[in-house]
Amino acid sequence: MIDTHAHLNFEVFKKDYQEVTGRSFDNQVKAIINVGSDLTTSERACQIAKESSKVYAAVGLHPIHVKDEDFEEKKYEALINENKQYIKAIGETGLDYFHVFQEVKETKKQKEIIEKQKEVFKRHIDLAKRFNLPVILHSRSLGSESEKSYLDLLSIIQKLKFLPKGVVHCFSASWQIAEKFLEKGFYLGLNGVITFPNFKYKEVVEKTPLEKIVLETDCPYLAPQQVRGTRNEPKNIFYIAQEIARIKNKTLKEVSMATDQNATRLFSLGE
Template sequence: MVFCRMDCGLQESKTDLFWSDSHCHLNLPEFDADLPLVLERAEAAGVRRILVPGIDLATSELAMKMAEDNEAIFFACGIHPNSSADFSPRLIDRLRELAAHSKCLAIGEIGLDTYRDYCPLERQIESLEMQLALAVEMELPVLLHCRRAFEQLFPLIRAAMERAEGKLTGVFHAFDESTEELQQVLEAGFLIGLGGAITYKSGRRNAVVREVPLDRILLETDAPYLTPIPFRGARNEPSHIPLIGKQVAELKQCSIEDVERSVHENMMRLFPCLMG
């Protein structure tokens, strides 16, 4: 399933390959001092599209403003599970307005998180379910956050898909689950977001990368977090996407050109408005 608005206003050749960062928090304070330079480095690295998600209403609105000011930037709007303590149904009205913007590609970052005790799980679930319904209403995919919560999250996603008669799709961002859980996600039709963590030593992560089909992968930095080796410890940024792509190619024993082509096609399939 793909979602597309025809008023995106960009003209891009269907044969023009480029890297995209499918999840990058340029709307956080870590980028306040040098955002133009960050974007210049991304362009120099061949990263020409950057999807900036919201984690609360303020960052969603800032992401929209950044998308309006920068051709390379698109945005998603949503309330992160760790920001859900003050969630209320009235926020949905404002998110709906943001989601109607021509450069809004998804609802996110939304999901569940039991790793940190920032918000009761019940509140996270309430926020998630209302935003899943909004995604179906607006015909937008979702950017899903899942941290130590797969057993709680995945049944909610399946239930939402059933209510929507299958009209719900998206990406499991920063996927860090087992190969068994990977198969469940793939069977549900979702894409897998891979980031800098796949460059860290982890047999489990390596197994996931080897098993996930190329046509189901998106690349992301999750910047400023999860910086890939050899830059781990420094701030992450979109220019590191080719490093992540190189690691995928090595683990899957294919060419980096194959990775770039497949990931580009996956991005365009899920977010056709990136092509214009």
């Protein structure tokens, strides 16, 4: 199994990331992609990737950091040029309205941040085009407008002249939204959320072809229900594959093989 979205480059793993990767590889994990959320964690992802042939990196500026940090494109370009053999994607990038509306109360400021997120997302797409890399999309809304960020992302994507390969990470929206991303060629990243008792998008797991699903943990966040309340790790990818197998009435082996092939194809792993 391949964990296509981990954050072993985050501070919470600083002291024991090597032990964590070791445990993962001892528990059927074949590869891990560490995803950057800013320049520092993107650089850290590259450093960790240099230590293992089974660990890769993605680089980008998470939308939650856009309000406090500029997207220094030249620095990301330099990082990619210096680490081409380790970097397999651009991201994570996209739209995050949850944190905007939680943390910013002034309507005008909210709109400014959202517009900046949209602009930075487009620049990530340009970066992906220049380096022929897939993108890792992040989308999160708030409350009654739980799909607004997905719809806005789709609106931007519809107008793009160039559409890179990519995955919608931590997909948590309706089948109608999922279908639109699938039609555009995107994969859906499924993680521990699908194991939660209150998970309400089972239809997405049922209807999405296995050939369009990749596994992810988003560790240290979103530990599967079986280990809820603990720091998540790549080895817990097993529980996600197990739940997909249960929902889709497939064997664990079928899910593992298909999602491994999908991840390898999408991220050009092993090349």
